[in-house]
Amino acid sequence: MKALIGFSAFLLASASAFAQVPTIADKDLKIAAELRDEALKSSIGYKVVESLTTEVGPRMAGTPGDAAAVKWGVAKLEELGFDKVWTEPVTFPTWKRGTEKAEVIAPYPQPLVITALGFSVGTPKGGLTAEIIQFDTLEDLVKAPKGIAEGKIVFIKNRMKRARDGSGYGPAVSARGRGAVEAAKQGAEAILIRSIGTDSHRMAHTGMMRYEEGVKRIPAAALSAPDADLLENMTRRGKPITVKLDIDAQDGPDYTSHNVIGEIRGSEKPDEYVILGAHLDSWDLGTGALDDGAGIGITVAAAELIARLPERPKRSIRVIMFANEEQGLVGGKAYAEAHKDELKHIITAAESDFGAGKIWRLDSRVKQDAIPVVEKMVKVMEPLGITYGNNRAGGGPDLIPLRGYGISVFSLRQDGTDYFDYHHTPDDTFDKVDKESLDQNTAAYVVFAYLTAQMEGDFGFGLE
Amino acid sequence: MKALIGFSAFLLASASAFAQVPTIADKDLKIAAELRDEALKSSIGYKVVESLTTEVGPRMAGTPGDAAAVKWGVAKLEELGFDKVWTEPVTFPTWKRGTEKAEVIAPYPQPLVITALGFSVGTPKGGLTAEIIQFDTLEDLVKAPKGIAEGKIVFIKNRMKRARDGSGYGPAVSARGRGAVEAAKQGAEAILIRSIGTDSHRMAHTGMMRYEEGVKRIPAAALSAPDADLLENMTRRGKPITVKLDIDAQDGPDYTSHNVIGEIRGSEKPDEYVILGAHLDSWDLGTGALDDGAGIGITVAAAELIARLPERPKRSIRVIMFANEEQGLVGGKAYAEAHKDELKHIITAAESDFGAGKIWRLDSRVKQDAIPVVEKMVKVMEPLGITYGNNRAGGGPDLIPLRGYGISVFSLRQDGTDYFDYHHTPDDTFDKVDKESLDQNTAAYVVFAYLTAQMEGDFGFGLE
Ligand SMILES: [Zn+2]
Ligand SMILES: [Zn+2]
Ligand SMILES: [Zn+2]
Ligand SMILES: [Zn+2]
Numbered sequence: 001m002k003a004l005i006g007f008s009a010f011l012l013a014s015a016s017a018f019a020q021v022p023t024i025a026d027k028d029l030k031i032a033a034e035l036r037d038e039a040l041k042s043s044i045g046y047k048v049v050e051s052l053t054t055e056v057g058p059r060m061a062g063t064p065g066d067a068a069a070v071k072w073g074v075a076k077l078e079e080l081g082f083d084k085v086w087t088e089p090v091t092f093p094t095w096k097r098g099t100e101k102a103e104v105i106a107p108y109p110q111p112l113v114i115t116a117l118g119f120s121v122g123t124p125k126g127g128l129t130a131e132i133i134q135f136d137t138l139e140d141l142v143k144a145p146k147g148i149a150e151g152k153i154v155f156i157k158n159r160m161k162r163a164r165d166g167s168g169y170g171p172a173v174s175a176r177g178r179g180a181v182e183a184a185k186q187g188a189e190a191i192l193i194r195s196i197g198t199d200s201h202r203m204a205h206t207g208m209m210r211y212e213e214g215v216k217r218i219p220a221a222a223l224s225a226p227d228a229d230l231l232e233n234m235t236r237r238g239k240p241i242t243v244k245l246d247i248d249a250q251d252g253p254d255y256t257s258h259n260v261i262g263e264i265r266g267s268e269k270p271d272e273y274v275i276l277g278a279h280l281d282s283w284d285l286g287t288g289a290l291d292d293g294a295g296i297g298i299t300v301a302a303a304e305l306i307a308r309l310p311e312r313p314k315r316s317i318r319v320i321m322f323a324n325e326e327q328g329l330v331g332g333k334a335y336a337e338a339h340k341d342e343l344k345h346i347i348t349a350a351e352s353d354f355g356a357g358k359i360w361r362l363d364s365r366v367k368q369d370a371i372p373v374v375e376k377m378v379k380v381m382e383p384l385g386i387t388y389g390n391n392r393a394g395g396g397p398d399l400i401p402l403r404g405y406g407i408s409v410f411s412l413r414q415d416g417t418d419y420f421d422y423h424h425t426p427d428d429t430f431d432k433v434d435k436e437s438l439d440q441n442t443a444a445y446v447v448f449a450y451l452t453a454q455m456e457g458d459f460g461f462g463l464e
Numbered sequence: 465m466k467a468l469i470g471f472s473a474f475l476l477a478s479a480s481a482f483a484q485v486p487t488i489a490d491k492d493l494k495i496a497a498e499l500r501d502e503a504l505k506s507s508i509g510y511k512v513v514e515s516l517t518t519e520v521g522p523r524m525a526g527t528p529g530d531a532a533a534v535k536w537g538v539a540k541l542e543e544l545g546f547d548k549v550w551t552e553p554v555t556f557p558t559w560k561r562g563t564e565k566a567e568v569i570a571p572y573p574q575p576l577v578i579t580a581l582g583f584s585v586g587t588p589k590g591g592l593t594a595e596i597i598q599f600d601t602l603e604d605l606v607k608a609p610k611g612i613a614e615g616k617i618v619f620i621k622n623r624m625k626r627a628r629d630g631s632g633y634g635p636a637v638s639a640r641g642r643g644a645v646e647a648a649k650q651g652a653e654a655i656l657i658r659s660i661g662t663d664s665h666r667m668a669h670t671g672m673m674r675y676e677e678g679v680k681r682i683p684a685a686a687l688s689a690p691d692a693d694l695l696e697n698m699t700r701r702g703k704p705i706t707v708k709l710d711i712d713a714q715d716g717p718d719y720t721s722h723n724v725i726g727e728i729r730g731s732e733k734p735d736e737y738v739i740l741g742a743h744l745d746s747w748d749l750g751t752g753a754l755d756d757g758a759g760i761g762i763t764v765a766a767a768e769l770i771a772r773l774p775e776r777p778k779r780s781i782r783v784i785m786f787a788n789e790e791q792g793l794v795g796g797k798a799y800a801e802a803h804k805d806e807l808k809h810i811i812t813a814a815e816s817d818f819g820a821g822k823i824w825r826l827d828s829r830v831k832q833d834a835i836p837v838v839e840k841m842v843k844v845m846e847p848l849g850i851t852y853g854n855n856r857a858g859g860g861p862d863l864i865p866l867r868g869y870g871i872s873v874f875s876l877r878q879d880g881t882d883y884f885d886y887h888h889t890p891d892d893t894f895d896k897v898d899k900e901s902l903d904q905n906t907a908a909y910v911v912f913a914y915l916t917a918q919m920e921g922d923f924g925f926g927l928e
Contacts, residue, residue, distance in 0.1 A: 054697040057574030064573070109528070110521030110751070113890060201665055202750070202890040226893035230751070233518040233894070286666070287574070287694070426577060426666040429690035430697070 022373045022457030031454075032380045032447045035305055039443035045301030046435045048076065049294055049356075053287040053430040060284035061324035062094030062255035069280050070258045073296075073321045077262035080304045082319070083312075084265060087258035090323040090334040094255045095119045097206075097284055098248030100221065102192070105129060105242040108234055114192065114221040115204035115285065116249045117176060118327055121217045123190065127246035128153075128219065130189050134235050138175040142182050150187035153243055154179070155223075157232055162198040166354065166416040172196050173207070180220040181212045190219045190245055194228035199421035202226050206283050206424045208327060219247050257281070257323040259331045262300070264307045266316040266453065271342075273316035274452045275349035276302060276445060277332075277398050279325030286428030290419065294433055294441070295352035296321055302445035306453070313453035315347060322398040325353070332398030336405065348408040348452050348459050351396020352445065355422075356438045357415035359386050362448075363393035365409045367460030373451075380447045384440055389413065408459035412444050486837045486921030495918075496844045496911045499769055503907035509765030510899045512540065513758055513820075517751040517894040524748035525788035526558030526719035533744050534722045537760075537785045541726035544768045546783070547776075548729060551722035554787040554798040558719045559583045561670075561748055562712030564685065566656070569593060569706040572698055578656065578685040579668035579749065580713040581640055582791055585681045587654065591710035592617075592683065594653050598699050602639040606646050614651035617707055618643070619687075621696055626662040630818065630880040636660050637671070644684040645676045654683045654709055658692035663885035666690050670747050670888045672791055683711050721745070721787040723795045726764070728771045730780035730917065735806075737780040738916045739813035740766060740909060741796075741862050743789030750892030754883065758897055758905070759816035760785055766909035770917070777917035779811060786862040789817070796862030800869065812872040812916050812923050815860020816909065819886075820902045821879035823850050826912075827857035829873045831924025837915075844911045848904055853877065872923035876908050 056072050059065035070087060077085040095118055102112040116122075133152040135141040141154060156175045161168035175193045183191040195205035204222045211217045223231065234241050260280060266272065278295025282288020303319045322331030336343075348366070362381060364374045371391065378388045395402070395409025403409050415437075422428045452459075520536050523529035534551060541549040559582055566576040580586075597616040599605040605618060620639045625632035639657045647655040659669035668686040675681045687695065698705050724744060730736065742759025746752020767783045786795030800807075812830070826845060828838045835855065842852045859866070859873025867873050879901075886892045916923075 050697060054694060054701075055572045057572065057694075068573075108519045108521065109532075200895045202667065202893060203665070226751075226891070226895050229893070229895055230518060230521075233514060237518075287690075427690070429666060429693070431664045431690050431693055 020457035021369045022455050022459065024373055024376050024451055024455045028451060028454040029376060029380055032450045035446045035450055036380060036384065036443040039305055039446050040439050042301060042305060042439060042442060043435065044304055045297035045438050045442045046433065048300050049289055049297035049433055050430055051076065052293045052296060053289045057287045058284045059280065059282050059288060061092060061257060061281045061327050062252060063284065066257050066281060070260055073260035073280055076300065077260065080300065081307055082262035082264060084263040087260050088334065088338055089256050090259055090331045091254055091256045092324050092327065092330045094252035096250050096252050098122065098250065101246040102221065103244050104234065105244050107239050112227045113202050113204055113224040115206045116247050117209040117220045117222060118206060120209060120220040120247065120249050122248040122250055123219050123245050127244050128190055129242060129244040132231060132235065132241040132243050138179060138182060141186060144186065147187045149183055152188055153245065154183035154188040154191045155231055156193045157228055158194060160196050160198055160420060162417060164415050164417050165413065166419060169196065169420060176207050176209055176222065180209050180218050181215050184216040184218045188218060193222050195222040195224055197225065197420045197423060197425065200225045201427065203425040203427050206285055219245060221245065221247060259323050259335055260321040262303065262319045264303050264317040265312060266314055267312040268314040270316050272345050272347050273318050274347050274449055275318050275320055276449055277320045277322055277349060277351035277396060279331065279353060279398060280321035281324050281326055283326055283424045285424065285426040287430060288428060289430045289433050290355040290422055290428050291424065292353045294356035294438060297438060298352045298441040298445055301442040302449050305446045306450055313450060315453040317449050317453055325398055329397050329400060333401050336401035343405050343407060344461055346402065346407050348410060349395060349399050349402055350410040350412055350448060351399050352412065352441065353396050354414045354416050355419040356433045356441065357417065357419060358437045358440045359384065359412045359414050359444045361389040361413040362386055363389040363411040363413060364391050365393040365395065365463055366391065367463065370459045373455060377447060377451050381444050384443055386444060406462035408463060410448060412448065414441065484921035485833045486919045486923065488837050488840050488915055488919045492915060492918040493840060493844055496914045499910040499914055500844060500907040503769055503910045504903050506765060506769065506903060506906060507899065508768055509761035509902050509906045510897065512764050513753055513761040513897055514894055515540065516757045516760060517753045521751045522748045523744065523746050523752060525556060525721060525745045525791050526716060527748065530721050530745060534724055537724035537744055540764065541724065544764065545771055546726035546728060548727040551724050552798065552802055553720050554723055554795045555718055555720045556788050556791065556794045558716035560714050560716050562586065562714065565710040566685065567708050568698065569708050571703050576691045577666050577668055577688040579670045580711050581670060581673040581684045581686060584673060584684040584711065584713050586712040586714055587683050587709050591708050592654055593706060593708040596695060596699065596705040596707055602643055602646060605650060608650065611651045613647055616652055617709065618647035618652040618655045619695055620657045621692055623658060624660050624662055624884060626881060628879050628881050629877065630883060633660065633884060640671050640673055640686065644673055644682050645679050648680040648682045652682060657686050659686040659688055661689065661884045661887060661889065664689045665891065667889040667891050670749055683709060685709065685711060723787050723799055724785040726767065726783045728767050728781040729776060730778055731776040732778040734780050736809050736811050737782050738811050738913055739782050739784055740913055741784045741786060741813060741815035741860060743795065743817060743862060744785035745788045745790055747790055747888050749888065749890040751894065752892060753894045753897050754819040754886055754892050755888065756817045758820035758902060761902060762816045762905040762909055765906040766913050769910045770914055777914060779917040781913050781917055789862055793861050793864060797865050800865035807869050807871060808925055810866065810871050812874060813859060813863050813866055814874040814876055814912060815863050816876065816905065817860050818878045818880050819883040820897045820905065821881065821883060822901045822904045823848065823876045823878050823908045825853040825877040826850055827853040827875040827877060828855050829857040829859065829927055830855065831927065834923045837919060841911060841915050845908050848907055850908060870926035872927060874912060876912065878905065
């Protein structure tokens with residue numbers, strides 16, 4: 001509750017339209033429970049993911065797959081009987097992966113499996129050959145004597161830790177995001193990181209990296225876990241290890257994709273709405289089944305189940321398939337910008353973007369007097385194995401801009417134990433989606449969406 | 465015992481030098497038990513695999529890796545104190561993998577992960593585009609109406625079954641070996657099979673295929689399991705699926721590699737010997753840790769443990785690192801041919817070529833009156849969780865030629881439940897080797913090698 005102290009006064013003063021203590025009717029709790037049980041028997045979400053991964057597949061921002069996904073999204077929402085389906089433009093710079101090869105040249109010649117990180121520059125034509133300099137962590141690289149990596153290829157061997165809540169990702173991912181900048185500052189020609197992942201398969205994990213104004217832009221790639229092991233084992237032998245990188249990634253022109261939005265129109269307060277989000281884009285290596293086909297399937301299915309009821313809920317429910325989450329949360333930012341005059345119409349929002357593992361916890365971000373309503377919601381989710389966490393929900397990556405405006409968000413927290421085995425690799429494919437778990441997610445989302453669309457009162461606005 | 469009936473008369477008549485009922489001294493059983501316990505604490509085998517995969521890595525027959533492996537093998541056996549180390553030439557045709565790409569062109573454009581099968585021809589320059597025709601099994605393709613695949617790419621979707629003893633491999637692998645011939649007979653332009661494997665990772669499994677005189681040579685490749693799923697899911701939609709293959713594999717010139725042999729010289733009967741075998745070559749995709757680095761590690765370590773004893777065993781122990789098993793058991797055939805005048809000097813033989821899973825069963829192939837000695841050997845292995853199987857041991861792929869001459873062989877049967885998750889893929893890397901299991905293998909091999917080198921009498925010759 002800590003987060004709630006201190007702003008309720010502000011809230012009451014500033015958001016008069018949002019000052020009602022929320023309540024949920026018993027009959028709505030009963031309908032929510034029925035929807036939950038219906039969801040567990042449903043296979044809509046699973047079919048939606050199968051459809052997206054089969055008929056579209058990889059859909060990296062700015063590629064033909066992106067355009068195909070937008071077309072698919074509109075058609076799918078229309079097919080499933082949403083009341084209104086539309087798109088909103090999202091413009092961003094693009095990046096093209098080319099061939100990417102790496103090999104140890106000496107003293108133990110053998111190929112390495114790598115993948116370029118998003119927005120990495122390529123190597124000079126014909127490749128780049130240099131000695132490896134190994135660091136345990138990004139911090140070690142930063143703290144090392146100035147110029148230590150001069151003319152070398154930095155290799156960061158840090159391993160990400162497996163955890164149900166994905167908490168190993170944050171500490172590890174800085175090597176991906178900032179590695180190239182820090183390596184360049186130390187004089188390096190390129191950087192290789194151990195993939196930010198928890199598997200031990202020979203597939204490298206891609207993902208975004210960034211350059212910094214005034215710092216040399218050097219190529220950045222991730223090694224698969226077994227290849228990182230290999231470099232470590234070679235390095236342990238004490239001889240200089242020479243590696244050749246050949247990467248021809250490059251930036252492309254700006255591109256306009258679209259957020260795809262489907263609405264179940266509310267019967268009493270159609271202009272107030274609940275947002276269910278997921279991102280439609282994926283990286284290029286896999287078919288984006290877990291990241292974030294699953295989120296698309298879960299949110300679409302939850303809304304569709306509500307649309308099957310004899311009556312529309314009181315508020316509208318918007319399913320937003322965000323464009324280009326992967327390369328900078330661009331769709332999420334565009335939505336917040338385009339709808340900035342109606343932000344108070346958003347009653348709350350939740351994004352599903354963590355695979356298809358079962359939800360085990362619900363976190364909220366609501367005003368303090370709304371907590372009893374959240375507790376009622378959790379009660380309906382309890383049979384799904386879900387308990388209440390705290391009132392500091394993040395809501396999901398594409399909701400960060402909305403959250404920044406003080407909009408209420410919820411996090412339906414999934415079991416991510418295996419998520420980073422597949423995340424951003426070629427292995428993110430449909431077979432990794434467990435139908436039963438996906439249905440459990442849909443069940444939780446339908447409870448959340450229905451109850452928030454039905455309740456009286458609000459969750460507050462201007463939340464910190 | 466069934467296999468033993470009927471040939472003992474022949475045996476007694478034809479193999480007078482090999483007519484002694486074997487016996488094992490109690491003190492040797494005691495030493496074998498000590499060696500077994502020593503092996504469980506040892507890490508030689510594990511270090512040998514680490515060394516081979518790190519310093520050599522992929523070593524497909526006829527490649528620079530092959531030559532590096534031979535050099536490595538000689539150096540490793542010398543370093544480990546074998547009494548005699550030598551090589552014997554093995555000549556064979558070679559094959560070169562080039563780039564290999566596949567993609568669905570229509571109606572759902574997306575890339576597919578494939579790998580060419582060993583000795584496949586390439587596609588015409590610029591690739592080959594055709595419609596997919598799907599079959600459940602190779603048998604269905606064979607039994608289908610004549611010319612059914614005219615101008616098409618055959619896709620065989622059969623899935624290999626997981627089993628501890630690897631029994632799913634045989635029925636499935638015919639699609640790899642004979643698929644191209646049968647597809648060509650039905651008019652096909654190329655063939656894609658679901659990988660012969662049990663995993664669901666996005667890596668295709670390579671392995672040998674064969675052409676037939678007088679039948680058109682068409683390109684043959686394997687799809688990773690998720691890609692085979694994808695094609696199946698696309699096919700289910702009922703529209704024609706067009707795929708483009710671009711493979712530039714080709715045959716190369718003949719090459720001479722070497723069997724690498726290390727001997728622990730016997731103290732009493734140095735010219736009689738026990739063979740411990742494994743193959744030194746691997747496919748090119750992984751580092752050949754399980755196939756067959758593990759076998760190399762296990763057999764080298766077993767012999768090395770015996771070499772540490774204060775006295776040499778009575779008979780010699782030969783560790784043979786066979787050249788080019790993968791592309792036709794060439795090293796095994798060469799050894800049998802080169803040593804055909806001394807076959808009776810081989811007391812028995814066993815090859816380790818099924819990964820690093822624990823041994824759970826011992827099969828023998830010995831004359832009937834030798835069974836009591838085998839039972840004593842099994843008793844020493846019992847604490848390792850090993851029981852006796854039957855007297856119809858296969859012995860291992862490179863021992864097929866020796867077995868054909870009626871030489872006794874043993875099969876120390878490993879748990880292969882996970883073996884085909886990695887077999888012939890990029891994922892066959894050192895991290896997949898479990899040290900404890902590898903040591904258990906070494907423990908069983910050292911018991912086998914020591915007791916057979918020490919026992920009085922023989923296992924028979926001319927066995928069927
Ligand atoms: Zn995502
Ligand atoms: Zn992602
Ligand atoms: Zn093998
Ligand atoms: Zn093999």
